[in-house]
Amino acid sequence: MTPAGTAPARPAAGNAGACIVLGHGAGGLLSHELVTAVIAPRFDHEELRILDDAACVPFAAERLVISTDGFVVDPPFFPGGDIGKLAVCGTVNDVAMLGARPLFLTLGLLIEEGFALASLERILDSAAATAREAGVRVVAGDTKVLPRGAADGIYLHTTGVGTLLSGRRLTAAAAAPGDAILVSGPIGDHGGAVMARRAGLDLGTLVSDCAPLSGLVAQLMGAVPGSVHALRDPTRGGLASTLNEIAGAAGVEIRIAEAAVPVRSEVAAAGEILGLDPFYLACEGRLVAFVEARAADDALAALRSHPLGYLAARIGEVVAHGRPRVVLETRIGGRRALDLLAGYPLPRIC
Amino acid sequence: MQLLTEFRRRDHAAGLRRALAAAAPARRVRLMEICGTHTMAVFRSGLRAFLPATVELVSGPGCPVCVTDARTIDLAIAHARDPEVHLVTFGDMLRVPGSSGSLEEARARGARVTVAVSPLDTLAAARAEPERTAVFFAVGFETTAPAIAALAREAMRQELPNVAILCAMKRVPPAMAALAGAGELAIDGFICPAHVSAVIGADAYTFLARDYRRPCVIAGFEPLDILYGVHLLLEQLAAGRAAVENEYGRVVARGGNPAAQALIDEVFEPVDAPWRGLGTIPLSGYGLKAGYAALDLERRRPLAVAEPRPLAGCLCGTVLRGAAAPEDCALFGRACTLATPVGPCMVSSEGTCAAHLRYAALGAAAGEPAAELAAAGAGR
Numbered sequence: 191m192t193p194a195g196t197a198p199a200r201p202a203a204g205n206a207g208a209c210i211v212l213g214h215g216a217g218g219l220l221s222h223e224l225v226t227a228v229i230a231p232r233f234d235h236e237e238l239r240i241l242d243d244a245a246c247v248p249f250a251a252e253r254l255v256i257s258t259d260g261f262v263v264d265p266p267f268f269p270g271g272d273i274g275k276l277a278v279c280g281t282v283n284d285v286a287m288l289g290a291r292p293l294f295l296t297l298g299l300l301i302e303e304g305f306a307l308a309s310l311e312r313i314l315d316s317a318a319a320t321a322r323e324a325g326v327r328v329v330a331g332d333t334k335v336l337p338r339g340a341a342d343g344i345y346l347h348t349t350g351v352g353t354l355l356s357g358r359r360l361t362a363a364a365a366a367p368g369d370a371i372l373v374s375g376p377i378g379d380h381g382g383a384v385m386a387r388r389a390g391l392d393l394g395t396l397v398s399d400c401a402p403l404s405g406l407v408a409q410l411m412g413a414v415p416g417s418v419h420a421l422r423d424p425t426r427g428g429l430a431s432t433l434n435e436i437a438g439a440a441g442v443e444i445r446i447a448e449a450a451v452p453v454r455s456e457v458a459a460a461g462e463i464l465g466l467d468p469f470y471l472a473c474e475g476r477l478v479a480f481v482e483a484r485a486a487d488d489a490l491a492a493l494r495s496h497p498l499g500y501l502a503a504r505i506g507e508v509v510a511h512g513r514p515r516v517v518l519e520t521r522i523g524g525r526r527a528l529d530l531l532a533g534y535p536l537p538r539i540c
Numbered sequence: 541m542q543l544l545t546e547f548r549r550r551d552h553a554a555g556l557r558r559a560l561a562a563a564a565p566a567r568r569v570r571l572m573e574i575c576g577t578h579t580m581a582v583f584r585s586g587l588r589a590f591l592p593a594t595v596e597l598v599s600g601p602g603c604p605v606c607v608t609d610a611r612t613i614d615l616a617i618a619h620a621r622d623p624e625v626h627l628v629t630f631g632d633m634l635r636v637p638g639s640s641g642s643l644e645e646a647r648a649r650g651a652r653v654t655v656a657v658s659p660l661d662t663l664a665a666a667r668a669e670p671e672r673t674a675v676f677f678a679v680g681f682e683t684t685a686p687a688i689a690a691l692a693r694e695a696m697r698q699e700l701p702n703v704a705i706l707c708a709m710k711r712v713p714p715a716m717a718a719l720a721g722a723g724e725l726a727i728d729g730f731i732c733p734a735h736v737s738a739v740i741g742a743d744a745y746t747f748l749a750r751d752y753r754r755p756c757v758i759a760g761f762e763p764l765d766i767l768y769g770v771h772l773l774l775e776q777l778a779a780g781r782a783a784v785e786n787e788y789g790r791v792v793a794r795g796g797n798p799a800a801q802a803l804i805d806e807v808f809e810p811v812d813a814p815w816r817g818l819g820t821i822p823l824s825g826y827g828l829k830a831g832y833a834a835l836d837l838e839r840r841r842p843l844a845v846a847e848p849r850p851l852a853g854c855l856c857g858t859v860l861r862g863a864a865a866p867e868d869c870a871l872f873g874r875a876c877t878l879a880t881p882v883g884p885c886m887v888s889s890e891g892t893c894a895a896h897l898r899y900a901a902l903g904a905a906a907g908e909p910a911a912e913l914a915a916a917g918a919g920r
Contacts, residue, residue: 389657449550458544464657465889467584521545522553522763524586526899529878 208307215301215335224333228311229299232318233328245329247294251353255292257284258349266313266343269383270397271474274317277346279402279474280425282324286407287421287477289360290352292324297331298347303338313344324402326350355411362439364419369508370486371444372479374406374499375399375452377429381471382457385464396456401475406498410479413492417485422478427531430469430516432478434530437514444516446506446528469518470531480508547762548585556767557590563774564592570726571595571773572719572862574712575733576603576890577761583899585763591770598862599895601715601818602733604679605632605888606860609814610848612708613638616677617646618845619706619837626652626669628662629677635887639849659684659691666695666703675837677706683735685709685826686800689807692832704837707828710813712736713744714824720752725862729755729773731766734788739804741796742786753782760788807832816884817857856883859892866893873897 213220230238237245259280266273278295285292297317301310321328379399386393403423411418420440424432429451437444453468461468475498481489486504493499516528573579579599582588588597601607617638620627627643634644634655647653652672656662659676666674678688688709695703712733719725732745737758745756755776759769769787776783786792804826813825828836854876855869866872866885876882878897885891 455544462544520585520763521548521550522585522587522590523550524553524589524763526583526586529898 210301210303210305210307210310210335212303212335212337215333221333225331228307229314229331229333232314233297233321234318235327235329237329238331245294245296247327247329249293249351249353253354253359255285255288255290255352255354255359256349257281259284259347261346261348262342263384264342265384265387266309268387268398270379271400272313272316273344273346274313274315275320275400276474277348278317278320278324278326279400281348281350282326282402282404283423283425283474283477285350285352286402286404287360287423288354289356289358289407289411289418289421290354291408292326292350292352292404294351295321295326295328296349297328299331299333300341300345300347301333301335302341302343303335305344310344313346317346320402324404326352326402326404355408356415360418360421362420362422362436365436365440365442365480365508366419367442367508367510368483369419369480370483370489370504371433371446371506371508372481372486372490372493373424373429373451373503373505374403374477374479374493375475375501376454376457377424377451377473377476378453378457378461378468378471380474381428381466382454382460382468385466385471386460389464391460391463393456393460396454396460399473399475401498403475403477403498406477406493406496409496409499410489410492414481414485414489417482417489418479419482420480424473424476424478426472428468428470428472429478430467430528431530433516433528434514436478436480437516440508441511441514442508443510443512443514444506445509445519446516447519448521450503450505452501452503469528483507547760547764549764552764553590553767556764556771560590560595560767560771560774561592563771563778565594565774565777568594568596569728569774569777570598570862571729571731571770572598572600572727573731573766574600574602574716575731575736576606576888576892577735578602578731578733578759578766579892579895580890581761581763581766583895587763587766590767595770595774597770598727599859599892600719600730600862601815601860602681602712603885603888603890603892604681604684604710605630605636606856606884606891607710607715607815607817608633608636608679608708608884609816610639610850611814611845612706614845614848615838615843616706617641617643618843619675619841620646620651620653622841623652624672625841626654626665626672626674627677628654628656628659628665628674630679631655632888632890633677633679635881636884637851637882637887639846659688660694662691662703663694663698663700666700670702673702673704673841675704675706677708679708679710681710681712681733681736682739682804683733685808686739686803689803692807692828692835693803695835696832703835704840705828705835706837707826708813709808709826710815711810711824711826713740713748714821715815715818716745716748717752718818718821718824719861720748720754722861727754727862728777729757731769731773732756732758732784734758734760734765734791737786737788737792737796739797739800742784742792742794744796745784749782749784755782756784758784758786758788758792760791815860817860851883854883856885856893859885866896869893
């Protein structure tokens, strides 16, 4: 199916208050218009004009790095981002964490009937801008419309592929005793901003850290090639969960100095008010790097010289092989286990 | 002043550690922190390592989720399953296991259950769904009571016919008296709750010091607050005194918060209340006054629930009165974990068992304050 010869594309969001209807997902004229007039032009790729059943793109590597993720964030627009930006960043970052350069994305849209067309366009614009920033091309997609009540506004799904930057995949299991642990910026900004918005708290300057990390990863891998053992982006579950996952995968004990972990005062304040620990709040534009100690200073300098890493900090170290655990040296000089979160972070009662 | 950092200063903590060591009692003393937030603060900062070996901190019944009795949990779940009810409550209540299932499971099966940050969210729920009764499942202590009183007052003022309250709120001082009067415990002194005291005031504990000869110190939730509070208790014990001292003067006044008290008094009256583990304690709960009886769910929609099934093997009740440590429970860390909690003390984010399992897993490592990490200075 090609767009040539079909009815002229309707101007996007031509009438104010226009919204998605079931017909936009029925595969007929409305569907076609939505794809060709509203979605495809924003991502401007030859494959999206051809509209075959699948995209065919050049790819010169022996190994493919691939990741997929669904996005159901509530609210879809939050301080510092929206679900479109998040859907691109989430998958781009997951691909990048293997030490890879993300190249292509697919984008799936699940839209509730009645969703405002203008909101959809904002989300698509944001996804397109983020893809450009990340250096990835959206080459295939899908749109489904669900009856009112069967979905909550809009869900996105992205799949991303890329190639290894250095021919070597990074893996959490490679974290080793002696590694320095770096974080690329303050933790919990995304979770704090979303939770605060949900709770109706106005925290002024607090915005999500949502950002594509492909450039930051390339910069780090370029500066200390061979010395980066593991990268992770501490999304859902926050820094504490990510560190526990790595400790478990590598079979190591990790020590973290609480005082060294950057936390914005707004996030700390939101945490105090809502009863949420910043260590468990999601980041969407941060990475944790496990780097050989002798390269740690260079790695930190490389992170800090990038706009997305200028507040990077060295927060701890891998101390030994053994029972996997994360030990936090508290600000006042005590020690405690930094454990996995069970269930869902909930505001406190009193 | 930077409230989030000044009360967590490492140098001051080291000074208090030395002072506590100098004040170490010769005999073993048991101090109870009533409030779950204190329990969590103790573990989160690793404060136990700062205390002399003869000082034992015991967690008390200050977790509103934990002390809610099984029958009330079952009642809430039964109401939630009613298709004409929209049950609104605080987050931690969702996972507390009742005799069969939890509110979370009821929700997964279609019950209308939502989590509120403020009890006033119930008003919006009532307006949004006039065909359902919006029920606020009210748990909490004196801290939470004013907000729930505000809900009651607003529901009456706005004449919303479909708002009701399932009242399971508790008052702290009567429970402390019950604990002080119980022979099995031998609690030498109390760290009184911080937020509760902001409402009821320091004078509310005078009877405990006078009638039960127990030193009481109101302490804030920051690490230095707690260490200093323990020091004040040790000083009282060494001098053979029993008085109420207020370490948290920056928030807590002697008379408390009169506006909050007036709001509570307008809506609630003290009633006998059942506590998990402590039994029914006279005048330890809040009931709706006659003028607000129209909001009382148990009067509006009377519902009989079967005798609650005890949680087999669960020691939560004993843990809540400080008569057992979580580690004494055969289920602790085995059948009962953070991911699969059996009892409420493992469910609640302020529960004693959750605190022990989450934070105390370091074993010997927790016994000594940490040495400087190589990376400690590398951050900000």
